[in-house]
Amino acid sequence: MRTKQEYLIRYKDGNLYCELAGIWIDPSKPVKKALITHAHFDHFTFGCEEYISTKETAILLKERVGDNIKIKTFEYGEKFKINGINISFHPSGHILGSSQIRFIFAEEKWLISGDFKLQKDQTCKQYEIVKTDYLISECTFGLPIFKWDESNKIANDISKWITNSPEKTSLLFCYSLGKAQRLLNEISQTNFKGNIYSHGSIHKMNNCYRELGIDIKDTIKIENKKKIDELKGSLILLPPSLSKGSYLKNFKNIQTAFASGWMSIRALRKRSGYDKGFAISDHADWDGILEVVKKSEAKNVFFHHGDSEALSKYLVEKESINVLLFGK
């Protein structure tokens, strides 16, 4: 066994770091060189000297950070070298542009899964199975109680939820990048044919997706002083940050829902304060994580992002896979 310091990739100051390449992965503080798996706010930070990502992530990143950042892009599967280490991006199926990152050095393969899902999503590339020796995987939903329904079933539930209350304005809260576009894509294939509005932050991301060639249904940007009658029976997509506070006072006669994997648990649903919860996630469920671990053929697995205790114990006991502790 090697000591922690001897691993190709390890934790340093709470972030994934490859010392040989002098490169950080999704760092939470400004660094010289940062590999970015995807453009969610908890996976990058402002002020790095250089960013490296897929082309799609770069465009989304610029929309969020600003045009003047230095960013190098690579296609999925394209190999590049930093300090003698072979690196490549591979689709992770999480959101548009999201990637796993593979490192090869001295015949040893490492894979950082990034955030990923296996479920079908027409707004981004399907997860690609990548073989590796070492796997660093997220495990946000690392318990067997998480088992996602097909996304078209959820979309039909949402459609029913809206059309069953034609007198109401339906506010659906969801993350503005990724989830919102996936929902729009799915909902446009249901029976719901009413108006869809979206908040500015979501509207902006919709436009980015369209620029990148993804077919996203047209939505109307929600203005603050819309007439209440106009909104009756329609759907409004909003970011979760607006669910608390005075923003909701702009509307009358509303019903609210939250689209998130956590909504599969009744107690969380009840505590969330939303009228309804739709369990749809851009992360892998329990079976998804197990599948990736097995198909990657990794002999050693590390988990981060989530409570990994049960999952680790299960893999060791049932699958005889070596789960290592990173130690932050």
Next chain:
Amino acid sequence: MSLKKFSELFCDLDSINSTNNKIEVLKNYFLSNDPIDNSWAIYLLTGKSNKRFISGRYLKNLFSQIYEYPQWLIDTCYLKVGDSAEVITLLLKNKTNSRKKKLSNISLNELLSETIPTLSKLYEEEKNLEIKNLWETLPEDNHLIFNKILTGTFRVGVSIGLITKSISKLINIEEEIISHRLMGDFKPSIESYEFLINKNINLQELNSKPFPFLLANTFEDKIFKNSINDFQFEWKYDGIRMQLIKRSGNVSLWTRGQELVNESFPELVEKMSHIKDNFVLDGELLVWNFKEQIAFDFSLLQKRINRKSPTRSIQIKYPIILIAYDLLEINGRDIREIKLENRRIELEKYFSKWQIKTENNISDVFKICDLIFPKDWPDALAYKEKSRENNTEGLIIKKKTSIYSSGRKKGIWWKYKVDPMQLDAVLIYAKGGSGRRAGLYTDYSFALWKDKELIKFASAYSGLTNIEIKELDKWIRKNTIEKFGPVRSLKPEMVFEISFEKIQISKRHKSGIAVRFPRITKWRKDKKINDADSLENAYELIKKIS
């Protein structure tokens, strides 16, 4: 299809917050399903029976055994979910993709009157097999309902009042009648449902209806101008207002909230049914200290209110009494139009008759209220000041010539409460206690309204019972907004009555007031945060005492 429909109903009720919408959903459910299924739905929703066929632990063990699933993993999941039936339902999503033909047409009636009762008679091994078989043949949407019924944990935010309202709306008949029909044992059957929605009201049902209650207004100083002899004085008890009705042999006990509560107070109903006369009495229900002839605290009454069919030992531990202060009807004669002083004469006359003539002693569940006879207004005020000593809230003052009209009619009845040195405040912070109270949140801070903001005005540690502390602690953990070290800021939701000895202006506090010896005197679960007092109320209190 109907078990599926019931599952949908459960889902809807679970995700709707508005009472009116719930009523609408229930109404539509009743309209579109068979009487027999409706009757089972009512049975389940009203919690008429929450019989446990197997325990949650058994269910988890069984799942572990059938699917060779590690017990520790199920337990870890349980910690996240908090309900055995739900954990197993979620885990089953991974397991039941078998090709077996689905039982998609099973009805709620079949499940509850055949499948489950049969199941519970089987020996363990057969039973386990049958549960496995049901898991694999019932459509996934029905698993939660099935597991919850098995473990006796079927609960959804629907009160019996809500069922009453939706049926009342469905057939356009007053709620009191439906309430009466839902009273007592409800055995699910086509007949019982058809009786419930019968549009013809029979005489007995009409007979059980209470009169609209007459309510008291807050005392006004101008009443001092009148002669003291114009008024009847009573203690203001802190209990539950009730009408006790006995017509053609049947007794019904109604709260002011139009709830029929015969089942909660069987000893009262029993004894009063032995009286030969028919009558309608208006009074207050209390838990009574027979030795000292004063009321026990309201909190003891709460032990009785929501408990149906209380055991004999509960009846002894919390002895109740109905103190009648008015007689509204006697042997079929409506006497609400005669003067109060004459009604009082009737009430006293019949009470003494009943005491002698009734076979069993009614005085251990019933009495009429004592009157107070102040010489003049200052004397009345002196009585009022003494009311705390006998656990009453002040005086009720009634015009002797008044008739019993309805609602909060002006110029008839007044409540004259002891100057309240108390305010209803909202719990906003909690801090961990120490020593005996370690591990529990027992130090509380309370706030009053200022415009739309809650401003902290007092901290209090004492006044709750140990059981209440535990209950509140649980709630605190679930409703924390933020943690600052040992202190948690809480979702404003809980209202408490805070009592104190002194109140004065203070520049040192953000609220601008200071109180001395603040303590919790009541957990006002009946109040919403908008009902809590404002700082303005506090300032008025200061003005009043200075």
